[in-house]
Amino acid sequence: MGKWNETVEIFKPHIAKIKSPRFQELRRLTAISSCIGLCLLINSMLITTKSQRARADAANIITIQGPQIDVSGRKEHMAIPLDLNDGLPVTVQRGIPADSAALSKNPEVVLTADQVDLVKHFSEYLTAHHEMAVITSGERSPEGQLDIIKQRIEEHGAANQFPLLDSASPSDTKVWLSAWNWLRARRVAVNAPADIPGQDIKTSMHLKGLAIDFIAGSLDQLSGWLADFSRSAYAKNTSLKIIGIVREPGCIHINLAPQA
Numbered sequence: 001m002g003k004w005n006e007t008v009e010i011f012k013p014h015i016a017k018i019k020s021p022r023f024q025e026l027r028r029l030t031a032i033s034s035c036i037g038l039c040l041l042i043n044s045m046l047i048t049t050k051s052q053r054a055r056a057d058a059a060n061i062i063t064i065q066g067p068q069i070d071v072s073g074r075k076e077h078m079a080i081p082l083d084l085n086d087g088l089p090v091t092v093q094r095g096i097p098a099d100s101a102a103l104s105k106n107p108e109v110v111l112t113a114d115q116v117d118l119v120k121h122f123s124e125y126l127t128a129h130h131e132m133a134v135i136t137s138g139e140r141s142p143e144g145q146l147d148i149i150k151q152r153i154e155e156h157g158a159a160n161q162f163p164l165l166d167s168a169s170p171s172d173t174k175v176w177l178s179a180w181n182w183l184r185a186r187r188v189a190v191n192a193p194a195d196i197p198g199q200d201i202k203t204s205m206h207l208k209g210l211a212i213d214f215i216a217g218s219l220d221q222l223s224g225w226l227a228d229f230s231r232s233a234y235a236k237n238t239s240l241k242i243i244g245i246v247r248e249p250g251c252i253h254i255n256l257a258p259q260a
């Protein structure tokens with residue numbers, strides 16, 4: 001006990017010092033200033049990394065040069081195939097059969113349930129005959145059909161004659177009709193994206209889900225396979241039947257009708 005009391009006696013002045021308001025004030029000031037110091041240090045570190053990052057971003061932006069890419073019009077179009085899972089192999093490179101599949105489709109191709117039923121049977125036919133083909137078009141939306149008109153106009157270097165066409169929708173009849181007539185006058189085969197009451201306009205069978213386009217190594221052979229398939233047992237239990245095979249520039253187009 002004696003030792004303890006001595007110890008307390010020794011520390012009494014120090015304890016008194018610690019308890020004194022001046023010491024406590026000093027301690028508080030030290031704490032505050034070291035805190036401020038730490039904050040400044042962290043802050044300066046953050047500013048350094050931030051400005052470095054900002055510089056990196058600026059460098060990246062500078063390297064990206066060239067014409068502005070407008071993706072606004074394509075968004076809706078791109079969104080369709082992503083939701084769709086019809087089980088058909090999708091090509092990695094457009095037009096090239098996917099992973100040696102007898103029948104695959106380009107990524108943007110949309111098919112109705114009845115079209116899927118038909119092409120799956122055609123796929124079985126192709127497998128049995130060790131042949132390959134790729135579907136390049138199935139059901140088209142009016143927007144998709146109008147996109148084809150926009151493409152053809154651009155290909156013919158006439159885009160500046162139809163300044164409103166690029167942003168036009170199928171309901172902008174006047175805008176696309178003049179472009180469509182311009183193409184027809186030059187014998188460019190393309191269907192209209194919509195019917196116009198009172199006018200003799202042929203809309204695409206693709207719009208009705210009653211046409212499919214295919215390609216293969218040889219289009220002549222492909223049209224032969226389709227004709228043979230349509231007469232075969234493979235095509236007996238499908239909901240759609242082939243009623244026409246048309247050789248178009250760059251593809252074989254088939255017209256379909258409900259099976260009787």
Ligand SMILES: [Zn+2]
Nearest residue numbers: 211212213253
């Ligand atoms: Zn077609």
